[in-house]
Amino acid sequence: MVRSMLFIPGNNPAMLQNADVFGADAVIIDLEDAVSIQEKDAARILVKAYLESIDHPPMKIYIRINGLDTTDYEKDLQSVVTDQIDGIVLPKAKVCDVERLLTLLYKIESETHMQKIIGIIPIVESAKSVLEIEKLAALSRIQGMLLGAEDLSADMELTRTITGTEIEYPRARMAFACKAYKIDAIDTPFTDTSDNLGLIADCQKAQNLGLNAKAAIHPNQLETIHDVFSPSLQRIEWAKRVLKAAKKADDQGLGVFSLDGKMIDKPIIERATKIMESAKRYRLLPVENA
Amino acid sequence: MLTGIAGTLESNDAMITVTPADKLTIEVKSVVDAFYHDQIVKVIKDTLFDSKIANISVMCQDKGALDYTIRARLLTAISRMEEQNG
Amino acid sequence: MPDTERGFISATNYQSQERILIPEKAVVDKPVFLGSIKAIFDQYHITDGMTLSFHHHLRNGDQVLNQVCREIQIRGIKNLTIAPSSIFPNNAIIAELIEAGNITNIRTNYINGPAAIPIDQGKLKGLLLMDTHGGRARAIESGDLKIDVAILACPAVDYDGNGSGTEGLSACGTLGYAQSDLRYAAKVILITDTLVNRVKQIDFDGKYVDAIVKIDSIGDPEGIVSGTTKITKDPVGLKIARDAAAFLYQAGVIKPGFSMQTGAGGTSLAVAYQVRKMMIQNQIHGSFASGGTNGYYADMLKEGWIDQIYDVQCFDLDAVKSYRDNPRHLAISASKYGNPFEKDPIVNQLSFVALGATEIDLDFNVNVTTDSLGRLIGGSGGHADTAHGAAVTIITTTLAKARLPIIKERVTAITTPGEDVDVLVTERGIAINPRRTDLIDKMKNSQLTIMTIDELMAISHQLSGIPQAIKKPGKVTGLIVYRDGTILDQLYQRL
Numbered sequence: 001m002v003r004s005m006l007f008i009p010g011n012n013p014a015m016l017q018n019a020d021v022f023g024a025d026a027v028i029i030d031l032e033d034a035v036s037i038q039e040k041d042a043a044r045i046l047v048k049a050y051l052e053s054i055d056h057p058p059m060k061i062y063i064r065i066n067g068l069d070t071t072d073y074e075k076d077l078q079s080v081v082t083d084q085i086d087g088i089v090l091p092k093a094k095v096c097d098v099e100r101l102l103t104l105l106y107k108i109e110s111e112t113h114m115q116k117i118i119g120i121i122p123i124v125e126s127a128k129s130v131l132e133i134e135k136l137a138a139l140s141r142i143q144g145m146l147l148g149a150e151d152l153s154a155d156m157e158l159t160r161t162i163t164g165t166e167i168e169y170p171r172a173r174m175a176f177a178c179k180a181y182k183i184d185a186i187d188t189p190f191t192d193t194s195d196n197l198g199l200i201a202d203c204q205k206a207q208n209l210g211l212n213a214k215a216a217i218h219p220n221q222l223e224t225i226h227d228v229f230s231p232s233l234q235r236i237e238w239a240k241r242v243l244k245a246a247k248k249a250d251d252q253g254l255g256v257f258s259l260d261g262k263m264i265d266k267p268i269i270e271r272a273t274k275i276m277e278s279a280k281r282y283r284l285l286p287v288e289n290a
Numbered sequence: 291m292l293t294g295i296a297g298t299l300e301s302n303d304a305m306i307t308v309t310p311a312d313k314l315t316i317e318v319k320s321v322v323d324a325f326y327h328d329q330i331v332k333v334i335k336d337t338l339f340d341s342k343i344a345n346i347s348v349m350c351q352d353k354g355a356l357d358y359t360i361r362a363r364l365l366t367a368i369s370r371m372e373e374q375n376g
Numbered sequence: 377m378p379d380t381e382r383g384f385i386s387a388t389n390y391q392s393q394e395r396i397l398i399p400e401k402a403v404v405d406k407p408v409f410l411g412s413i414k415a416i417f418d419q420y421h422i423t424d425g426m427t428l429s430f431h432h433h434l435r436n437g438d439q440v441l442n443q444v445c446r447e448i449q450i451r452g453i454k455n456l457t458i459a460p461s462s463i464f465p466n467n468a469i470i471a472e473l474i475e476a477g478n479i480t481n482i483r484t485n486y487i488n489g490p491a492a493i494p495i496d497q498g499k500l501k502g503l504l505l506m507d508t509h510g511g512r513a514r515a516i517e518s519g520d521l522k523i524d525v526a527i528l529a530c531p532a533v534d535y536d537g538n539g540s541g542t543e544g545l546s547a548c549g550t551l552g553y554a555q556s557d558l559r560y561a562a563k564v565i566l567i568t569d570t571l572v573n574r575v576k577q578i579d580f581d582g583k584y585v586d587a588i589v590k591i592d593s594i595g596d597p598e599g600i601v602s603g604t605t606k607i608t609k610d611p612v613g614l615k616i617a618r619d620a621a622a623f624l625y626q627a628g629v630i631k632p633g634f635s636m637q638t639g640a641g642g643t644s645l646a647v648a649y650q651v652r653k654m655m656i657q658n659q660i661h662g663s664f665a666s667g668g669t670n671g672y673y674a675d676m677l678k679e680g681w682i683d684q685i686y687d688v689q690c691f692d693l694d695a696v697k698s699y700r701d702n703p704r705h706l707a708i709s710a711s712k713y714g715n716p717f718e719k720d721p722i723v724n725q726l727s728f729v730a731l732g733a734t735e736i737d738l739d740f741n742v743n744v745t746t747d748s749l750g751r752l753i754g755g756s757g758g759h760a761d762t763a764h765g766a767a768v769t770i771i772t773t774t775l776a777k778a779r780l781p782i783i784k785e786r787v788t789a790i791t792t793p794g795e796d797v798d799v800l801v802t803e804r805g806i807a808i809n810p811r812r813t814d815l816i817d818k819m820k821n822s823q824l825t826i827m828t829i830d831e832l833m834a835i836s837h838q839l840s841g842i843p844q845a846i847k848k849p850g851k852v853t854g855l856i857v858y859r860d861g862t863i864l865d866q867l868y869q870r871l
Contacts, residue, residue: 013359014302021803022611042296042366049362219611283823322779324749325843354778
C-alpha cells in the first residue's frame, strides 16, 4: 500500500534523475499530459533510457502512457514495459480499455521474456469510468485506482471547487471498491502547489472518505501528504501495545483479551499488524535522540 | 539539408543537432567540458556505432546531461532526421 | 610583510601560540571634516606602496571602495595593497586597477565577480592573500596586516565622529568586520551620506576617527540588503535540509540551550527552518544564533525561540531593524566572532554550524574558495572559523552540481581543514567523519542513509561518471591563510 504517487514529467531529465530522491512511495512518469505532442517521441526514448540506467530504486515506478484513443500508446508500451517498472497508469480508463491493455501487456511480457507481471492503475476521469468502478477494481492485475477530478468534472460539466462536494461521490465509491478488492485508493492531485493549508484539508477530506493515498504534482507536496496518510505516532503506539498484549495473551493461551477496557479480537490485531508494517516501511518508528 | 534536433538547454539536458554528412564529425560544447568532454564524445560514438550510423555530423550543446540523457537525445535527433528524409 | 613562511600545522596549533597585539592607534580629539574622497588623498598623502583597508557591510551596493579606486586611477598611484574584508561583483573596477598595476597586492576574506579574473589570469603582480573573518582580525591586531589608511563606509555619523550602522539612507546593520580596522589602522576615515547631531546607537567609537567625509550616497540600498532572504523552494534542497535537521536532532545536538549558525543562502535557511520545526515540536529553546543574520532569525528571537543573536553582519532589512530595536540582538566584532586568540570567541560556543561547499574530499577538507577549475569564486568568510569552533559542523550540498560530483579525492583548494568538518549531508546519503566516533555511535540506529564518504563518492561516480582531471595550474597567484596566520594552501593561475 502506498501513501503518495508523484507525477514526474517524462521529458525532463533533471526531474527523472532525481525521481528516486524526492521520497515518494511511488512515481508516475508521465508520457501523457506533461509532454507536448511534438515531444512525445523524445520523452519515450528518454524514459526508456532512464529505465535502463536504474538499479533497485527505493520507490515503485509507474508510467502514465497516452490513452488507447491515441496513436502513441503502442510505442509507449513497447518502450517502457520492462522489468524496471511496476505498472502502467491508464488515462480515461474504462473496462474495455483495461482489457485491451491486459492483452498488450501479456504479449510484450512473453515476447521479451520478462520476469515481472506488470500491474495497472486505471484513472477514473469520466462519467462512464465512475459507473464502472467496481468492475474495474475486480479486473486482473489492478493494483489501485487513481481519481482524475479535473477531467472528470469537465466530463460532468461541473465546476471544480475547493470544498470538493462535486467529487465526494466518486471518491467514496472508489474508496469502497478499493477496500473491497484490497487495492490502493489514490486521490486526485491538489493543483495549487503554493497552498499547503488547502492541501492538508483536501488530504483529510479524502482520508475521511476512505482513500489511503494521494497523487502529487510537485515534490514539495509529499511531506504534507505523508503527514496525513501515514499512521500517526499515537496510532503506532496503540498498535505496538495491541501486538504486545496479543503476544502475551497468546502465550497464556487466550484467544480474545481486553486492552483499555475494549475487547481485542482478530480483526483488530490484523489492523494493528498492518499499522506496524506501514510504520516500518515508511520509517516512522520513533528513533530516540541520543 | 534536413536536420534532426532534440533536447533542450535546461540544466542536466543536452540539445543535439544531427545532419547527414560525408563523414563522422562530432562537436561538443559542454558546461562541464573540462571534466566530461571525452566521456560525452564516447557516448555519442558508441550510440552511433550501436545504431550502425557513420556518416553524420553531430553537434551537442550540453548542460550537464548524464550519459543516458545524451544517448536518448541523440537517438531522438537521428530518428527525427530520418523521418524528415523519408 | 605577511607570515608566508609558516605552513599549516593543525587547526588546534593556535592553542600553543601567544596572542600578539600591537598598540591601538592614537586617539583623536576631534575628527577633521573633509569635502570629498579626493581630499582624503591630499590630506593623508596617499602614495605608492600604501595599504588601504575597507569593510564589506554594504555588500553588492557599495560605492565607497569603487569611488576610492576611481580616485587611485585618476592619480595613477601604484603598487597599492588593498584589504577590503570582501570583494563583490559590483567592485569590477578593481580588475582595471590590477591590470594597470595600481593594485599589486590584495588581502581579503572573499572575492567573487570580475575582480577575480585578472588574478586567475596571473596579472596581479604581487599576491592575493585570503584570510578568514576571524583570521583577518588576528592579522590586523598582530601587525601582520598593517593598514595605513582605513576608509570605512558608515551609514550615519555624528559631529563627534561616532558612527552608526542602523540610521541613515543606507542603513546596513552591524559593522563587525570594521572593528579591527577602526582600532589599529594608522588613520581612520569614515565616509557617510548622513550626518546627524548625535547617533542613537554607537557602532564606531568616534575616538578612533581621524576624518569624516560626507558624500551624496555611500551605496545602493538594493544591493546592500536584499529585501528578505527566502527559503529555497527546490525540493532536493529541502530534502537535504530536512535530513540535516533530523541528523542534528537524533545526534542530540538540538537540546535545550543549544546555539546555532547557518549560512545565508536558500538551503541554509531551509536548515534553520527545519531546526525551528524540531524546536517547536519538542518545545526546545535555544540560547543564541550567530553569524550573518536575516529576518528569519530576527523572528525566532522575537518569538522567544532563542535568547540572543550575536550579529557580525546583517543580510536583510528585517535583521537591520531587529538589531536596531531588539536589545537582545547584539553586535559583535569579527574578532569576538572568530579570532582564535580571543578568550572565548562566539564560534567556540556554537552547538552546530551548517555550511556549504563547492568541493569536499575524502578527508573532509572543504573548498569554498574556488570552483573545480581552480577559479576564484568565494573564500572562507566565517567558514573555517565556525567549522573549528562549533561542536558539530555539517556541510549541506547536493551530491553533484550540473553533473560534476562535489566529492573529490582531493579538493582543488583547501579552505577548511577536514579535521574540523564532521558531517556531509547530501540528497543521496550522509557521511560522518571517521574521527567522530561519538557521532557514529550516536547514529548507529538511525534510519537516515548513512555511509562512508568513499561510498558516497562511488555513488556519484556511478551516476555522473568519473570526471577527468583538470590540467596542471600555472604560477602561484595567492595564498589561503588559515585563522592562525599559517599558510593552508596556495592559489594558482588558471586562465
